[in-house]
Amino acid sequence: MKPGRRRALILLILVGLFLLLNSSLVWKWMYPIKYRLEIMDAARQYSVDPHLILAVIRSESSFQSDRVSKKGAVGLMQIMPDTAKWIVDQGDFKPANEDYLYDPVMNIRIGTWYLQFLHARYEGDAAKIIAAYNAGPGKVNGWLSDGQWNGSRDHLEDIPYPETRMYVQRVLYYQDRYERVYDDELH
Known part of the structure; x- marks a missing residue:
């Protein structure tokens, strides 16, 4: 040739x-979507961006509903059992059995309800919502009031917990990817 x-x-x-x-x-x-209908139903019910739900699930469990973390977080959205009990009481959920966190439908609804709760608490600020989902609202409130982190996306490097800092970066990255790939399909 x-x-x-x-x-x-x-x-x-x-x-x-x-x-x-x-x-x-x-x-x-x-960037696959598993449990599309369940995610869309929960997103509509609780007015949460479906791209954020997808990003949390991708970061937490890679869509594996039977995943359990070393710390004991369970299911697709990796919810701690104590947090789940509180959400079930606050959100007036009616789980069918004790293993409800392994049920993708319940796990997505409970996790999405919690994202909505955090959305209201942090006035829709994605970085704060995601940080609180990972570290808990108490920790995030402490960082904000102590001036350790100003809560902005531009200062994620100031988040005191490396795990939470990387988690927020990862979820924001995945949220952006899901928005780009499924721009008009999920609204």
Whole structure:
């Protein structure tokens, strides 16, 4: 093969790969949605951005409903049992059995209710909501009142807990990805 044709073939292959990698099919494969109906129902019921719910689930459990963390958080949205009990009482939920946190429908509803609760508490500020989902509102309120963190997205590096700092960054990243990939599909 002549050098000019070889370069043209390589260029054609590279352009083809670029187009393939930028196709919505590839992006949807990289950022899947499982439990779409359950997420959309909870998002509508509690007025929470479905992209945020997806980002939390992706970060917490990678869509594995039987996941249990080392600290004891359970299910898709990795809810601590004590927090779940409080949410069940506050939100007037009626779990069918003791293993309700393993049920994707209940876990998504309880987790989304909690995101809505945090949304109201932190006036819709995504960084604070996500930090509180991970570390708890008490810790976040302490950081804010002590001036350790001003609560802004631009100062995530000031979050005192490295785990929470990385968690907030990861959830915001995934939320952005899900918004870009599923821009008009989830509203």
